[in-house]
Amino acid sequence: MQKFLQDIIKEAGFLAKGYYLEGVAHAYKSSPSDIVTVADKETEIFLVNKIKEKFPDHGIITEERAGEINPGAEYTWVIDPIDGTRNFANKISHWCVMIGITKNGQPFLGAIYDAMNDELYFAEAGKGAFLNDKKITVNENDDVQNSFMDFSPGHMNTGSPYDSEKYPDYLRFYNNLMGERGKWIFNYGSMLGACYVAAGRMDAVLKNGPMYHDFLAAFVIATEAGARATDCEGNIWQRGRKDMVIANPKLHPKLMDLFNK
Numbered sequence: 001m002q003k004f005l006q007d008i009i010k011e012a013g014f015l016a017k018g019y020y021l022e023g024v025a026h027a028y029k030s031s032p033s034d035i036v037t038v039a040d041k042e043t044e045i046f047l048v049n050k051i052k053e054k055f056p057d058h059g060i061i062t063e064e065r066a067g068e069i070n071p072g073a074e075y076t077w078v079i080d081p082i083d084g085t086r087n088f089a090n091k092i093s094h095w096c097v098m099i100g101i102t103k104n105g106q107p108f109l110g111a112i113y114d115a116m117n118d119e120l121y122f123a124e125a126g127k128g129a130f131l132n133d134k135k136i137t138v139n140e141n142d143d144v145q146n147s148f149m150d151f152s153p154g155h156m157n158t159g160s161p162y163d164s165e166k167y168p169d170y171l172r173f174y175n176n177l178m179g180e181r182g183k184w185i186f187n188y189g190s191m192l193g194a195c196y197v198a199a200g201r202m203d204a205v206l207k208n209g210p211m212y213h214d215f216l217a218a219f220v221i222a223t224e225a226g227a228r229a230t231d232c233e234g235n236i237w238q239r240g241r242k243d244m245v246i247a248n249p250k251l252h253p254k255l256m257d258l259f260n261k
Contacts, residue, residue: 001075001109005122006120006122008099009111012047013114013115014115015043017116019038020093023091024037024039024089037082037089039088040064043097044062044081047062047099048060048069057073057074058070058077060079061076061212062078062079062081062213063213064081074103075101075103076102076105078213078217080098082097083112083192092189093116094188094189094192096112096113096115096190098111098191098213098214098218099111100213100215100216100217106125107223108124108125108220109124109125109220110123110217110218110220111217112191114192114195118132122221123198123224125220125224128224129198131199136225138225138227138248139200139203140248140250141203142250143251144177147204148184149183149206150186150196150205150207151174151185151205151206151207152170152187152189152209153170153171153173153208154209164208164209166208166232166243167209169208169259170243172261173259176258191217194219195221197246197248198227203248204245204252205222205244206232206244206246208232209242212240215237218244219237222246226249228248230245230252232245
């Protein structure tokens with residue numbers, strides 16, 4: 001299953017990259033910040049068909065498809081065909097294909113493929129995280145003031161499925177973090193930042209509003225690289241929670257303090 005996952009996510013990435021290079025029109029779903037392209041749909045169809053052919057009894061959850069295939073299956077594939085669709089549609093190359101797999105409801109495998117840079121991040125529960133077959137680990141930075149972060153506070157009351165009641169908590173974090181000094185803080189518009197934390201390139205990712213398909217693969221990869229991945233209340237992230245704080249074990253508690261001041 002692991003090799004199959006790695007093969008099909010790379011194939012899906014090459015498919016999506018073709019659309020990216022040609023340019024695609026996009027349509028709004030729930031709001032101007034929630035969009036979809038033909039590339040999302042075609043990449044999802046490709047992955048679903050491949051999985052159904054190879055593992056017909058497995059469950060499948062996808063971003064663009066309503067309803068779960070084979071609910072209650074031992075293994076469930078959770079697919080985001082293009083994470084960072086807004087970037088993708090606007091010719092910004094920060095996007096990826098993401099697949100997470102659960103076994104008996106527990107996070108098991110995670111794969112995220114950055115087709116533009118040919119970087120495949122992969123992890124299996126209990127076996128570490130890898131970038132193009134080389135093991136990766138988080139860095140040890142614990143300096144909040146000089147941390148390099150990917151931050152999105154989310155939004156609320158817009159009718160979007162990405163609305164989150166935790167927006168005030170993330171706004172409080174932001175205000176506490178910024179203080180009187182500027183910080184290396186960005187919103188990259190995809191979960192690739194979780195991979196950068198796993199590889200030691202960045203220090204933290206704080207995202208509010210994303211859904212299950214946005215988080216599962218990132219959770220497996222980040223935690224297997226040694227990161228802590230919790231909600232803003234410090235609980236280990238789990239399905240149904242729409243926010244995630246990812247950082248190395250030294251930095252994470254210092255970030256959590258900024259939610260509580």
